[in-house]
Amino acid sequence: MATYITRRLLQSLFVIWGVITAVFIITNLTGDPVDLMLGETSSQEDIERLRADLGLDDPLYVQYFRFLGDAVQGDFQESLRFGGFSSMEIVLDRYPRTIALAGCALILSVVFSITLGTIAAVRRGGLIDQGVMLLALFGQAVPNFWLGIMLILVFAVNFGWLPSSGYELSWKYFILPTITLAVAGMARLTRLTRSGMLDVFSADYIRTARAKGLEDRSVVMGHAFKNTAIPLVTVIGLDFGNLLAGAIITEQIFVWNGVGQLLVDSINARDFPVVQAAVFIIAASFVLINLIVDILYTWLDPRIRLS
Amino acid sequence: MAKETTIQGSAREAELSHLFKEVRDRPSGFRRAARMLRKNRIGIIGALVLLLVAGAAIFAPIIAPHDPDAADITSRLTCPAFTSCPRYGTSETIEGSTNHLLGTDNLGRDILSRLIYGARVSLIVGITAVVLGAAAGSSLGLISGFYGGIADSLIMRVGDIFLAFPYLLLAIAIVAVLGGGLLNVIIVLAIAGWVPYARLVRGSILSAREQEYVTAARAIGVRDSVLLAKHMLPNVLTPIIVYGTFAVAATIIAEAGLSFLGLGVGTKIPTWGNMLSDGRAYISTAWWLATIPGLAIMVTVLSINLIGDWLRDALDPQLRNIE
Numbered sequence: 177m178a179t180y181i182t183r184r185l186l187q188s189l190f191v192i193w194g195v196i197t198a199v200f201i202i203t204n205l206t207g208d209p210v211d212l213m214l215g216e217t218s219s220q221e222d223i224e225r226l227r228a229d230l231g232l233d234d235p236l237y238v239q240y241f242r243f244l245g246d247a248v249q250g251d252f253q254e255s256l257r258f259g260g261f262s263s264m265e266i267v268l269d270r271y272p273r274t275i276a277l278a279g280c281a282l283i284l285s286v287v288f289s290i291t292l293g294t295i296a297a298v299r300r301g302g303l304i305d306q307g308v309m310l311l312a313l314f315g316q317a318v319p320n321f322w323l324g325i326m327l328i329l330v331f332a333v334n335f336g337w338l339p340s341s342g343y344e345l346s347w348k349y350f351i352l353p354t355i356t357l358a359v360a361g362m363a364r365l366t367r368l369t370r371s372g373m374l375d376v377f378s379a380d381y382i383r384t385a386r387a388k389g390l391e392d393r394s395v396v397m398g399h400a401f402k403n404t405a406i407p408l409v410t411v412i413g414l415d416f417g418n419l420l421a422g423a424i425i426t427e428q429i430f431v432w433n434g435v436g437q438l439l440v441d442s443i444n445a446r447d448f449p450v451v452q453a454a455v456f457i458i459a460a461s462f463v464l465i466n467l468i469v470d471i472l473y474t475w476l477d478p479r480i481r482l483s
Numbered sequence: 484m485a486k487e488t489t490i491q492g493s494a495r496e497a498e499l500s501h502l503f504k505e506v507r508d509r510p511s512g513f514r515r516a517a518r519m520l521r522k523n524r525i526g527i528i529g530a531l532v533l534l535l536v537a538g539a540a541i542f543a544p545i546i547a548p549h550d551p552d553a554a555d556i557t558s559r560l561t562c563p564a565f566t567s568c569p570r571y572g573t574s575e576t577i578e579g580s581t582n583h584l585l586g587t588d589n590l591g592r593d594i595l596s597r598l599i600y601g602a603r604v605s606l607i608v609g610i611t612a613v614v615l616g617a618a619a620g621s622s623l624g625l626i627s628g629f630y631g632g633i634a635d636s637l638i639m640r641v642g643d644i645f646l647a648f649p650y651l652l653l654a655i656a657i658v659a660v661l662g663g664g665l666l667n668v669i670i671v672l673a674i675a676g677w678v679p680y681a682r683l684v685r686g687s688i689l690s691a692r693e694q695e696y697v698t699a700a701r702a703i704g705v706r707d708s709v710l711l712a713k714h715m716l717p718n719v720l721t722p723i724i725v726y727g728t729f730a731v732a733a734t735i736i737a738e739a740g741l742s743f744l745g746l747g748v749g750t751k752i753p754t755w756g757n758m759l760s761d762g763r764a765y766i767s768t769a770w771w772l773a774t775i776p777g778l779a780i781m782v783t784v785l786s787i788n789l790i791g792d793w794l795r796d797a798l799d800p801q802l803r804n805i806e
Contacts, residue, residue, distance in 0.1 A: 187643070194644030198656075205660045317785035319736045321743045321756075322777030325763055329774075333767045421649030425740055429763075440744050443659045455656050459647045 177474055188467045195459045196247045199452045200240055252453040257442065263449040267435055267457050273343055274434035277426065278419040280350055281357035285419075286412060289362045293369025298396060300374065308366060315363025320422060324356035324429035341431040353430045357422050361415040368411055372404040379403075406477050413469030417462035523796070529789025536783050540602040547596040548584070551753045555591035560769050562586050563594075568769070586771045588761065594771065597753040598779055604665070604754040605783065609735040612672035617727050619673065620680025621719070625711055627681060628688030639685070642678040650675050654737060658746045665748045668741060672734050683726060687719035721798045728791035732784040739780050755780050 210226050227233055231242060246252070252263040296308040331352060332340035338348055376382060377400060385395045424436030431437070435454050442450040539546060562568035562579040563586040570577045579586060585594040627638040648656065653675040661667045691697060692715075700710050741747040742756025750757060755776040762772025 190640065191643050191647045194640070195647050198644060198648075202656060202660050313785065313788065314781070317732070317781050317788055319739055319777060319780050319784075321740060322759060322773070322780065325759070325766060325773045326777065329766055329770060417649045421652040424651060424655065425744065428744060439655065440746070443655065444745065448659075451656070451659055455648070455652065458649070458652055462649060463647050 180474060181471055184467055184470050188463050191463050192460055193244075195456060195463070196244055197240075199247070199456050200243050202448075202452065202455070204236070247456065252456070253449040255442075255447055255450045257445050257447040257450065263453040264457075266450055267438065267453040270433060270435045270438050271457060273432060274420065274423050274427065274436060277350070277353055277357060277432060277434060278416060278423055280354040281361070281419050281422075282412070282416055284354055285358040285362040285365055285415065288358075289365035290369050290408070293366045294373055294396065294401065296366070296370045297373030297377065298392070305370075308370070312363040312366045315359050315366075318359060320356050320360060321425045321429060323359055324352065324426060327352045327356060328429070341429075343430075343432050343434075353426050353432060356429065357419055357426045360422070361419060365408070365411060365415065369404065369408060372407060373400055376400045376403050406473065409469055409473055409476060413466050413472075416465050420458050420461060523793050525789055526793030529786040529793065532782060532786035533790060536602050536779075536786070537606060539599045540606050543599045543603055547593075547599045548582075549593035549596040551592065551596040551600040553592060555587070557591065558583065558587050559589055559591040560587060560765070561591075562769070563771050563775075566771075585775055586769075588758070588772055589765060589769075594758075594775055597758055598755070598776060600753045601755045601758060601776065601779070602783070604748055604752060605735045605738060605780070608665070608669055608672065608738040608748070609731045612669045612676065612734050612738075613727050613730045615669065615673035616676035616730070617680045617723055620677035621684045621716075621723060623677070624681035624684025624719075625688060625716065628685035629692065629707070629711055629715070635685070638681060642681055645675075645678045648675075650733070651737060651740060654741060655744070655746060658741060663741075663746055663749050665752065668738060668748050671741075672737055675737075676730060676734065679726060679730075680723060683722050684719050687722065688715055691715050691718055725791065725795045725798060728787060728794055732787040732791065735780065735784055735787070 210223055210230070210232065231239060234242075250264045255261050255263045255266055258266060292308045292311075296305040299305050328340045331338045338352055340352075343349060373396075382395060382400055385399050390398075420436075423432075423434060424439060426432065427434045427436040428440055435457060439451060439454040439458075442448075442454065558580075560568075561583050562577070564579040564581045564584045566579045567576050568579070569575065583593050583595070585598065587593055588597070623638050623642075627635040645653065654671050657671045657674060658667065661671065696714065697710065700714055705714075738747060739754070739756035739759065742754045743760045745760065747756055748754055758776040759773050759780075762769070762774075762776065765772050
């Protein structure tokens with residue numbers, strides 16, 4: 177198990193290096209940052225001085241290693257839009273909002289999908305099963321940006337029950353964005369829970385448990401669920417990364433002011449240092465979460481833990 | 484003894500002959516799939532809806548009732564036919580007009596016509612990006628699985644880095660570099676989606692590599708390229724087709740998402756994502772602007788997912804659990 181964890185750690189470090197390199201490539205493909213910083217009216221002298229100050233005269237490999245060193249320390253230069261502020265500071269300032277939204281969506285998604293998926297599997301072929309599967313089918317097809325707008329139309333505009341946008345530490349502000357972000361993952365996880373449960377139900381040990389007269393509840397919760405949960409953990413980990421990315425759109429709809437909205441605003445304003453820092457933070461979080469999930473997976477599954 | 488051998492021999496012949504007949508009469512993969520489609524009513528509904536959307540996209544200039552870009556400020560924000568809404572800027576209630584079945588937008592452009600033209604963008608981007616991504620990913624997966632070694636490690640590790648970026652984030656990051664536009668969006672979504680195909684094909688090739696028919700083909704001197712293209716690729720096509728179908732649905736949503744964020748094909752071309760984004764500003768006064776394009780996306784994606792479910796069940800029952 178120790179070897180496995182070490183190998184996964186090394187793999188994650190490699191991927192983080194790859195992410196930083198990809199961000200460096202993005203920087204270099206977007207053109208000369210000096211043009212963006214100084215504008216069209218500046219003199220050639222000013223341009224050359226700033227290029228020298230920023231080290232853009234150096235060979236590409238020197239720039240790359242300097243970028244790598246800075247990135248490891250979380251330094252992605254100053255924002256072009258918010259002069260004087262470090263890009264990473266700006267991103268980290270907005271990050272808790274995004275994590276809070278993604279976290280709430282994950283909890284909602286896991287609780288609902290495991291409950292619905294289990295009920296659907298237990299009542300296979302019945303009305304409840306068909307209803308849940310139909311819901312899941314629609315949940316997977318509905319674009320979250322449309323769902324968000326529809327929820328605003330119904331619950332904010334028509335009924336006036338909930339705020340249409342904005343961020344405040346109140347449950348009212350969390351409800352619509354959380355549902356909007358959670359639905360796609362919820363649908364996927366419900367289908368997975370159901371099919372995982374159905375697979376386990378046909379296993380010999382479940383037949384044995386039933387044959388020795390255990391109640392349905394003990395069979396489902398004590399035996400079937402535990403074995404279904406193991407592969408689900410991996411999917412939930414991957415889903416959290418998707419939620420972070422999905423938050424880009426959800427934050428835009430609800431003016432949430434998190435990293436996602438910052439990223440889109442920065443792309444439109446061509447504030448590339450902030451774009452790099454935001455892309456790095458989201459991708460690095462995704463890698464880190466997957467690492468944690470993989471380690472958790474080995475701990476949950478005795479077959480891996482003991483091997 | 485000799486008699487016993489003859490009896491055994493004829494029993495074996497009978498068994499072989501029975502097996503041969505069974506194999507000969509067994510329907511091929513696609514015939515079986517077609518037979519299963521006839522049984523699967525939901526699959527038929529999905530296929531019909533997709534045909535309708537594709538037909539609308541192909542014959543858009545013929546069936547669209549108006550020019551999708553023709554603005555008519557006098558009929559701006561007309562509500563859909565058979566509904567009523569307040570006239571823009573006044574409290575007077577007006578009825579929708581059958582001249583604009585799905586109403587008009589803030590510039591007086593016909594929603595139905597824009598919806599029909601928008602189907603073109605969604606389907607072109609969805610299908611082209613998936614085909615390109617699948618072609619690139621499958622080729623890399625073939626090389627990776629067949630040759631192994633450094634090529635395998637390199638391709639798979641680059642794939643790991645791509646997977647570190649959630650799909651939409653990667654697309655947004657590349658659009659930030661390349662800029663929007665139809666071609667760029669297709670390229671971006673193809674680049675963002677190649678890895679699963681590479682992994683899928685690599686896995687299949689790794690197991691196929693050990694099969695006897697590959698050893699036999701190699702022994703008689705079949706070239707690697709022929710072996711890969713003629714013998715091994717057909718064996719991995721089924722999972723690619725099934726995965727690719729679901730990917731078309733995901734790509735249509737991603738394209739609409741990029742357009743919604745203002746990072747898509749641009750505002751000059753009518754797309755469902757653009758229409759939704761424009762409609763957002765009028766959500767309290769003109770519900771149809773955001774509702775209708777969203778419904779179009781959902782119905783199209785739903786129909787493709789239904790076809791994907793059917794294909795998976797018909798072509799490869801083993802994939803049913805990989806959702």
